[in-house]
Amino acid sequence: MSFLTIDNATKSYGSVEVLHRVDIDVQEGEFLVLVGPSGCGKSTLLNMIAGLEDITSGTISIKGKSMNGVHPSNRDIAMVFQSYALYPNMSVAKNITFGLEMHKVPKAERETALRDVAKLLQIEPLLDRKPGQLSGGQRQRVAMGRALVRNPDVFLFDEPLSNLDAKLRVDMRTEIKKLHQKLGTTIVYVTHDQIEAMTLSTRIAVMNGGYIQQLGTPKEIYDTPANLFVATFMGSPSMNLIPVKILEENGGLVAETTNGLGETIKLPFATPPAGLKDYVGRTITLGLRAEALTDPDGADSKAVNLVTVKSRVIVMEPAGSDTFVMTEFGGQDCNARMRADVQVAPGEDVDFTINMDKVVAFDPETEDRIV
Amino acid sequence: MSAGSTDTAVRTGRITRTALYLVLLLFALFYLLPFAIMVINSVKPLSEITGGNMMALPQDWTFEPWVKAWATAQIGVDPTGLKPYFWNSIKMVVPAVAISTILGALNGYVLTKWRFKYDTLIFGFMLFACFIPFQIVLIPMARILGLAGLAGSTPGLVLVHVVYGLGFTTLYFKNYYQVFPTELVRAAQIDGAGFFRIFWRLLLPSSGPIIVVSVIWQFTNIWNDFLFGASFADFDSQPMTVALNNLVQSSTGVKEYNVHFAGAILAALPTLLVYIVAGRYFVRGLMAGSVKG
Numbered sequence: 001m002s003f004l005t006i007d008n009a010t011k012s013y014g015s016v017e018v019l020h021r022v023d024i025d026v027q028e029g030e031f032l033v034l035v036g037p038s039g040c041g042k043s044t045l046l047n048m049i050a051g052l053e054d055i056t057s058g059t060i061s062i063k064g065k066s067m068n069g070v071h072p073s074n075r076d077i078a079m080v081f082q083s084y085a086l087y088p089n090m091s092v093a094k095n096i097t098f099g100l101e102m103h104k105v106p107k108a109e110r111e112t113a114l115r116d117v118a119k120l121l122q123i124e125p126l127l128d129r130k131p132g133q134l135s136g137g138q139r140q141r142v143a144m145g146r147a148l149v150r151n152p153d154v155f156l157f158d159e160p161l162s163n164l165d166a167k168l169r170v171d172m173r174t175e176i177k178k179l180h181q182k183l184g185t186t187i188v189y190v191t192h193d194q195i196e197a198m199t200l201s202t203r204i205a206v207m208n209g210g211y212i213q214q215l216g217t218p219k220e221i222y223d224t225p226a227n228l229f230v231a232t233f234m235g236s237p238s239m240n241l242i243p244v245k246i247l248e249e250n251g252g253l254v255a256e257t258t259n260g261l262g263e264t265i266k267l268p269f270a271t272p273p274a275g276l277k278d279y280v281g282r283t284i285t286l287g288l289r290a291e292a293l294t295d296p297d298g299a300d301s302k303a304v305n306l307v308t309v310k311s312r313v314i315v316m317e318p319a320g321s322d323t324f325v326m327t328e329f330g331g332q333d334c335n336a337r338m339r340a341d342v343q344v345a346p347g348e349d350v351d352f353t354i355n356m357d358k359v360v361a362f363d364p365e366t367e368d369r370i371v
Numbered sequence: 372m373s374a375g376s377t378d379t380a381v382r383t384g385r386i387t388r389t390a391l392y393l394v395l396l397l398f399a400l401f402y403l404l405p406f407a408i409m410v411i412n413s414v415k416p417l418s419e420i421t422g423g424n425m426m427a428l429p430q431d432w433t434f435e436p437w438v439k440a441w442a443t444a445q446i447g448v449d450p451t452g453l454k455p456y457f458w459n460s461i462k463m464v465v466p467a468v469a470i471s472t473i474l475g476a477l478n479g480y481v482l483t484k485w486r487f488k489y490d491t492l493i494f495g496f497m498l499f500a501c502f503i504p505f506q507i508v509l510i511p512m513a514r515i516l517g518l519a520g521l522a523g524s525t526p527g528l529v530l531v532h533v534v535y536g537l538g539f540t541t542l543y544f545k546n547y548y549q550v551f552p553t554e555l556v557r558a559a560q561i562d563g564a565g566f567f568r569i570f571w572r573l574l575l576p577s578s579g580p581i582i583v584v585s586v587i588w589q590f591t592n593i594w595n596d597f598l599f600g601a602s603f604a605d606f607d608s609q610p611m612t613v614a615l616n617n618l619v620q621s622s623t624g625v626k627e628y629n630v631h632f633a634g635a636i637l638a639a640l641p642t643l644l645v646y647i648v649a650g651r652y653f654v655r656g657l658m659a660g661s662v663k664g
Contacts, residue, residue, distance in 0.1 A: 052557050073563030085558035089576040098572075102563035146562075 003028040003186055004049070004154055008058035011044055011210075019044055019210045021058070026203075031180050031187045035197040036207035037233070042190045043158060045207075049188060050079050050156050062153055073102065078147035079156040082163065084139045086131035086146075093127040096145045103150075117145045120179075137168050144179075157189040161196065173199060194234045198222065206230045222289075224360060228367040231287050231360070237324065240288040240334040243364070246279045253277070255286055255359075257330035260312035261349060265329075270305035270356055275370045284370065285362040290324065290337040292358035296351050298339040305356040313348050327352065413437065413632035420628050436629035440637060444630055446617045447606065453634055456614030460594060460641075462525050463610055467532040468589040474533070475540020475585060476578060480570055482541070483548040484556045494545065500538025505598050508535075516603060523605035531603060532593045539592075540585045547581040548574065583652035591642045611638045 002025035011019035019041040026032050034042040047053040049060055051072035060067050067075050078099075086095050096117060097110045105113075118124045121141045131139060140160065147155055160176075161169045177200055180187055191197055197204050198218045206213045206221060206229075214226035225231035231239040244255035244267070253276055255267045267286075269276070276284075299306050314333070315326040318340070325336045325344055336352055344350050361370040383391070412420055413436050415429040442452040481487075482494050512531060513522070521527030551574065559569045575582075600610040609617075615638045619631050 050557075050561060052560065072557075072561045077561065079558065079561050081554045081558060083552055083554050085552065085554040087555060087559070087573055089573070098559070098564070099562035102568070146558075 002026055003030070003063060004188070005059075005061045005064075006045070006049070007061070009045070009048060009055055009060055010057045011041070011048060011053065012056045017056075017210065019048075022212055024205060024212070024215060026186060026188065028186055029184045031189065031200060031202045033189045033191060033197040033201035033204050034207060035191055035194055035204055035234075036213075038192060040207040041210040042192075042207050046079075046156055046158055046188060046190045049154070050077055051075050076150075076153040077156055078150045078152040078154075079158065080143045080147050080160045082159040084131075084143040084160075084163075086139060086142055088131055090130075091127065092123065092129055092131070092134070092142050092145075095131065095142060096149050099146065099150050113149050113151075117149045120148065121145050136164050137172065140164060140172055144176075148179075148183075153186065155185055155187045157187065159191055160189075161191070162193070176200060195236065198234070204234075206233060208233070223358070224369065225287070226369055228285065228287075228362050231362070231369075235289060237290050237335040240290065240293060240329070240332070241362075242286045242288060242330040242332050242334065243283055244286045244330060245283050246276060246281065248280050253280070255284075257286075259309055260314070260328040261310065263310075265309045267307050267309075267354060267356060267359075268305075269359075273361060273369075273371050276361055279361075279363075279370065283364065285364045287360040287362060288334070288354065289358060290335040292355040293334060293336040294353055294355075295325075295336075295338045295342050295344075296353045298337075298342070299353040300355055303355045303357050306353050307356055308351050308353045310349050311352050313344050313346050313350060316344055316346055325350075409632045409636055413629055413636060415629055417625070417627055417629050436627070436633040437637070439627075440618070440630045440634035444618055444627075444634065445621050446614050447621055453611060453614050453618065453637055456609055456611050457637070459525065459604075459608055459614075460611040463528045463532070463608075464590060464593050464641075467529045467536065467593050468586055470529070471533045471536035471540050471589055472582060472585045474537055476544045476575065476582070477570065478537070478541040479544025479546075479548045480574055482545050483551070484553060484569075484574075485566070494541070497538050497541050500535055501542065505535075509598070509602055513603065523603065523608060525604075525608045527603055528599060528608065528610070531599050532589075532596070535599075536589050536592065539588060543581055543585050543588070544578070547578065551577065580652050583649045587645055587649055590645050594642050 004024075004026040006022055006024040006026075009019065009022045010017060022045060024032070034045060036042050044053060048055050049067075051067065051070060055068055062075060062077070086092075087098065090098065093114055097114050100110045100113060114127070115124075118127060121144060123138065123141050123145060126134060126138055126142070131142065134142065140163075143160070157176075161172055164172060173196060180200075189196075189200060198221075201218055203215065203217055204221050205215045208229050214221055214230045221230060221234055225234065225239070228241070232241070242257055244257040247254050247256050247266075249266070249268070253269045253272045255269065257265060257267070259265050296308055311327040311329065313325055313327055317324040317326070321340060323338045323340055323342050323344075325338050325342075327334055327336060338344070362368065363370055408425060411428060412425060414432055414434060416431055416433055416435075419427075419429060419431070440452060441454055441457075443450055444452045446452065446456070478497070482490055516522040516527045516530070519527075519530075521530060555573060556569055559573055564572065594610075595612060596610070597612040597616070600613045601616070604610065604613065615634050618634050
């Protein structure tokens with residue numbers, strides 16, 4: 001029995017179904033991130049877990065108890081909102097203890113809980129201030145304090161970092177991760193930022209159009225995306241997609257395409273997915289992460305099946321830690337992640353090494369990964 | 372908002388500016404002159420008014436007309452002055468303003484944060500209260516007051532004014548709460564606060580400016596109302612405005628203009644006072660939500 005079970009949950013507004021038969025099991029202590037573009041239904045799902053939106057059909061249960069129709073305050077959950085939603089007329093201390101007061105916790109206990117949380121989040125000097133007098137990062141902490149003080153079964157985060165500036169966002173991300181490691185609480189976290197999803201989660205649910213596209217660990221999502229949507233949505237830069245023709249040669253499968261010079265190149269598969277045999281003679285979409293396309297010296301030394309091909313450099317973007325080189329395969333722009341000090345110039349023809357261990361193949365019609 | 376007003380003003384040259392001030396001064400004079408004449412003549416003996424210049428300052432300063440208007444002037448059949456009617460008005464205005472403001476706030480809260488089916492339609496109907504002319508409802512209202520046993524009483528007048536004011540107060544509070552973040556209400560729900568708790572602890576404490584707008588608006592309208600007062604009140608519940616009319620109508624022999632002037636000012640004073648005390652919040656509240664803070 002899992003800790004938080006979402007079983008066949010559906011949400012409709014009138015005749016429009018916005019969330020279709022969602023099934024997710026969350027174990028105790030897990031950090032589940034719901035990620036997807038805006039309008040994919042991730043916030044709706046979170047609000048359904050919180051009880052702020054009704055469930056049209058299906059059930060959501062916490063600790064084996066069905067939560068359908070249970071008021072938000074009786075679900076033993078706490079939520080951190082995107083806008084923080086701090087009560088503007090109350091002091092920080094009142095903001096944090098308001099929930100305890102509503103649940104009729106005695107005053108002495110409230111004071112102790114407040115002190116503990118304030119210490120944990122290092123907001124002790126702020127307790128008498130009003131939310132209007134706090135900076136963005138401080139408000140964020142207070143919002144988390146308000147959730148933590150309740151010591152709930154499940155924490156819900158609704159894009160909590162999207163109102164912070166870039167640097168603070170990275171700091172707070174680490175802070176949330178630390179907090180999770182320290183407290184071991186169960187967290188459901190909504191974001192549209194795939195980096196947040198990758199770094200924070202123990203599992204990710206990628207959503208689009210009201211469907212769960214893929215549910216898995218960050219590594220599974222990144223290395224073996226279930227379909228083209230997941231492949232392009234997750235990862236930055238997004239996965240290179242090259243149209244290739246599958247041929248059978250010497251008993252093995254090869255992918256035939258063109259390089260940036262217009263020459264035909266052949267990329268042999270070492271361990272092709274079983275289903276790929278059915279695509280011989282047809283064109284498929286080959287997915288290639290930027291770090292699986294690099295300069296020969298920068299290639300993964302543990303990789304078994306490296307193929308080096310020539311192509312033309314279109315654009316070069318030094319990013320400090322890496323240099324991104326854009327070239328062309330099969331008529332598509334492709335990003336290669338090369339070493340920082342690589343010596344290439346636009347217009348030059350250089351060697352690119354492709355790590356064929358890491359390629360994934362997609363059916364261009366169904367857009368699903370070929371397994 | 373008030374501090375920034377000079378910064379946002381359009382820059383103008385000296386000549387335009389002078390012309391601008393002259394025009395403004397002229398308008399101010401235009402509005403203030405009648406009031407000045409009322410004040411001047413209310414502190415004159417009657418003989419100076421009838422025998423001389425209305426514009427001249429009094430030669431004998433006297434507050435006798437004020438005392439007379441307040442305490443001894445003939446109103447209808449009794450020489451009671453305006454005093455009892457002033458209290459009638461207070462007894463009518465205070466509950467009517469309080470009830471219509473609180474109900475308006477509750478309506479605004481429900482219409483923005485607890486949406487239900489056809490809520491915009493219902494709000495649309497409530498807005499009719501703002502636009503239906505008073506005289507149309509006189510007869511149906513008299514019938515209802517009669518059925519409720521409230522005819523000719525102060526509670527009846529309170530009911531009439533609450534019903535009529537609700538449209539406005541609901542409109543004010545709805546617009547104000549529209550921009551109040553719904554996430555706050557949701558956070559309070561998760562914290563375990565119920566419908567009324569959220570209203571009392573969260574929304575009302577944040578509603579200062581719009582409460583002031585609602586109170587000023589309602590106070591001014593209800594205090595100044597004549598038609599409902601004249602139609603639905605008995606002698607012992609008549610408001611100030613009706614009494615003022617009776618004061619002017621029921622002179623025995625000579626028209627005591629100085630007493631009339633004093634009475635008119637007395638009738639206008641409370642609204643003036645409310646506006647002076649809370650006026651600066653009025654504009655601020657009216658503007659609330661129109662500009663992103």
